Amino acid sequence: MARGAGMDRVGAVVVGGGAVGVAVAWQLAEAGVSDLVVAERRPTLCEEQSGRSSGVVHAGIYHVAESLKGRLCVDANARMYEFCARHGVPCSRTGKLVVAPAKGDLPALEEVWRRAAAAGVPGIRLLTRSEVTGIEPNLSVEAALEVPSTGIVDAAALVHALARLSEEKGASLLTGFEVVRVLPRAGVFEVTGRRGGGREESFEAELLVNASGLQCDVVGRMLEPDLDVRVVPMRGEYVKMSRARRKDLWLSGRNVYPVPETIDLGDDLTIAVGAHLTPTFGLGPDGRTCVGDVFTVGPEFQRAPGRGDYETGRFPAGHIVRRAARYLPTLTEGDVTLDYAGIMVHLAGHSDWVVRKSASHPNAVQLLGIESPGLTCCLELGRMVRGLLLGKD
Secondary structure, three states, X not given: OEEOOOOEEEEEXXXXXXXXXXXXXXXXXXXOOOOEEEEEOOOOOOOOOXXXXXXXXXXXXXXXXXXXXXXXXXXXXXXXHHHHHHHOOXXXXXXXXXXXXXXXXXXXXXXXXXXXXXXXXXXXXXXXXXXXXXXXXXXXXXXXXXXXXXXXXXXXXXXXXXXXXXXXXXXXXXXXXXXXXXXXXXXXXXXXXXXXXXXXXXXXXXXXXXXXXXXXXXXXXXXXOOOOOOEEEEEEEEEEEXXXXXXXXXXXXXXXXXXXXXXXXXXXXXXXXXXXXXXXXEEOOXXXXXXXXEEEEEEEEEEOOOOOOOOOOOOOHHHHHHHHOOOOOOOOHHHOEEEEEEEEEEEOOXXXXXXXXXXXXXXXXXXXOOOOOOOOOHHHHHXXXXXXXXXXX
């Protein structure tokens, strides 16, 4: 750190050590920002949203083309595969089926197809019931949308690769450091945090990026006290199964999603993708990482009691199984075991992300409500923040 007027000074601080935070840090460091710090309140990177997600590389099929999610996701999909291949991050273009389990789901499936076509998602096609049976004989559905560009990525490996690249460009990772106060002072920010709940430490930063995920409103109001956003923590809960358990559970290795549905968060409604089947990575006979036999089943969403509460009032496994059995009817509760839960940020009343310069501080950027497909779009979001702060594309 450089020395300011009685206090250490850095070129930039990125608050948040998930996929978006480290992608922003890499882009800024690549662009020449020196003495950059990533401040992460958890002891290690990737402990919250990024590390507790499905790890899906989304294609961009769900979002209105004019939305920020819609504008970024198709390009982000292709760039993610390129990045992972270049930097040795486990990633596989598995493909995906979005299925209509019943005839009443067909209009929703057609709406997904229309949005995907408008967004320019490559290779999509509608499949009849018999065509689905031909490629996934254990599914029972009325129709499906095939999406070849969807895949999976090892989220933790992605975050650590981005962190390593950032460090190689001179960035520093400050983990176990919870930012508790930000005071704008004459064109810089005095940033104060605590390590492990201990004594406070402060430094100055010339640029600041709020990429704090579930805490985006808390950090956001440190910059803008009148910031009018409300975070609703959405907990997604999973079970897992092995496709090798029985022949009637075998799946080819694709992601399988039901059509999206509306969920009630108590005082807000939102659209969720529903309990889906996602392949995970395993080791092949040669010891290399490949798509394995274990699939996660979920998430099934409910409003979390708190932003860090992953367990209170969890759904029983049978509830998630019943949701997935609508299209994989042979799945039973005896086939699954409870798996992890994750909590995703949701901005009440918003269907899109909010990414903008601070209303009162042009040297700060707010990333608010970065829910799915934030993992997929982290590289594009990093480029966007670089453009907002530095004017470099």
